[in-house]
Amino acid sequence: MNFLSEKARTLSPYTAGEQLADKRYVKLNTNENPYPPSPRVGELLRAYDPAALKLYPSPEADALREQIALTEGVGKENVFCGNGSDEVLFLSFAAFFDGTRPVCFADITYSFYEVYANFFGVPVNIAPLKADFSMDLQGMARRDCAGYYIANPNAPTGAGVPLAEMERFIASVPEKLVVADEAYMDFYGESCASLVGKYENLLVMKTFSKSYSLAGIRCGYALGSVKLAEGLRRMKDCMNSYPVDSLCQAVCACALRDRMYHDKTVALVVAERERVRAELLALGFTVPESKANFLFAGRGKKSGEEIYRRLKEEGVLVRFWNKPLLRDFCRITVGTREENDFLLQKLKKILS
Numbered sequence: 256m257n258f259l260s261e262k263a264r265t266l267s268p269y270t271a272g273e274q275l276a277d278k279r280y281v282k283l284n285t286n287e288n289p290y291p292p293s294p295r296v297g298e299l300l301r302a303y304d305p306a307a308l309k310l311y312p313s314p315e316a317d318a319l320r321e322q323i324a325l326t327e328g329v330g331k332e333n334v335f336c337g338n339g340s341d342e343v344l345f346l347s348f349a350a351f352f353d354g355t356r357p358v359c360f361a362d363i364t365y366s367f368y369e370v371y372a373n374f375f376g377v378p379v380n381i382a383p384l385k386a387d388f389s390m391d392l393q394g395m396a397r398r399d400c401a402g403y404y405i406a407n408p409n410a411p412t413g414a415g416v417p418l419a420e421m422e423r424f425i426a427s428v429p430e431k432l433v434v435a436d437e438a439y440m441d442f443y444g445e446s447c448a449s450l451v452g453k454y455e456n457l458l459v460m461k462t463f464s465k466s467y468s469l470a471g472i473r474c475g476y477a478l479g480s481v482k483l484a485e486g487l488r489r490m491k492d493c494m495n496s497y498p499v500d501s502l503c504q505a506v507c508a509c510a511l512r513d514r515m516y517h518d519k520t521v522a523l524v525v526a527e528r529e530r531v532r533a534e535l536l537a538l539g540f541t542v543p544e545s546k547a548n549f550l551f552a553g554r555g556k557k558s559g560e561e562i563y564r565r566l567k568e569e570g571v572l573v574r575f576w577n578k579p580l581l582r583d584f585c586r587i588t589v590g591t592r593e594e595n596d597f598l599l600q601k602l603k604k605i606l607s
């Protein structure tokens with residue numbers, strides 16, 4: 256007997272980065288923040304009353320949404336929270352797209368968009384990046400589709416679209432939904448959040464996984480018009496009424512309140528990103544300018560696969576995809592100064 260549905264048998268799932276436990280690695284493969292979350296999160300966890308866990312959490316993450324609204328300068332009714340921005344992305348496909356018209360995204364971008372489109376039977380219209388890895392927004396605006404997924408900064412290239420350019424694009428496609436996936440935006444500072452009240456066709460997505468160092472707690476959110484937030488809520492309630500647990504809500508609200516710590520660790524990552532990029536260029540790699548917390552390095556003296564494999568032997572994990580447009584490159588997350596020095600030392604050894 257085969258009990259699997261056709262979907263379970265035939266869809267290609269997303270492949271997450273390796274989480275290996277066979278030895279200690281310098282882990283630069285899944286764009287985690289190298290710094291711990293705000294020390295206030297530690298204080299909160301130590302003082303947390305486990306008795307609070309006997310109750311279901313606030314289904315709409317009320318207190319957290321209030322804190323997000325304050326931080327982002329939008330209304331609480333414009334905020335929707337989910338179990339990681341991956342879940343919010345998933346729900347956005349259910350809420351805004353169907354099989355009748357395609358969604359458009361770049362040929363090199365976050366690979367979950369295609370997985371979700373296939374899951375929901377939404378056709379895709381794939382737009383090639385320009386030769387310098389930048390997004391061809393004008394070309395995309397002309398494509399026939401119901402909406403767009405724009406990772407800004409893009410993954411795995413790190414390329415960023417300035418806010419003014421994003422606004423021109425959003426204004427030029429008023430009948431299409433633009434989902435701006437800003438998972439890495441805090442390392443860039445050109446967020447579309449300020450446009451949320453102005454454009455009905457804009458949905459901004461953010462996460463606590465990167466700049467807040469909370470990938471382990473799984474929380475992401477969307478900012479959009481009341482109608483868009485309502486669409487996401489309706490789909491959430493068709494799937495899971497309480498996706499964001501109480502501890503997660505408390506931890507994320509706490510991290511949001513410590514802006515100083517957030518901004519300090521973001522600045523450290525950005526400074527290291529620029530230093531490591533200069534070093535990688537000096538080693539002969541092509542490295543597009545990155546606005547995120549990772550670098551896309553390749554076309555050097557060794558293939559992407561060899562760099563990935565040899566670094567792994569040397570105790571450094573980076574991300575490699577054996578796919579036509581990506582296999583010349585590796586994506587390297589920016590670590591602490593010590594981790595980056597270790598990476599650079601191993602790269603020099605491999606290339607010599």
Ligand code: PMP
Nearest residue numbers: 339340341365410438462464475
């Ligand atoms: N968007 C992009 C572009 C990403 O790279 C990631 C992280 N893999 C996500 C969204 C999802 O992040 P999370 O589910 O941890 O919030």
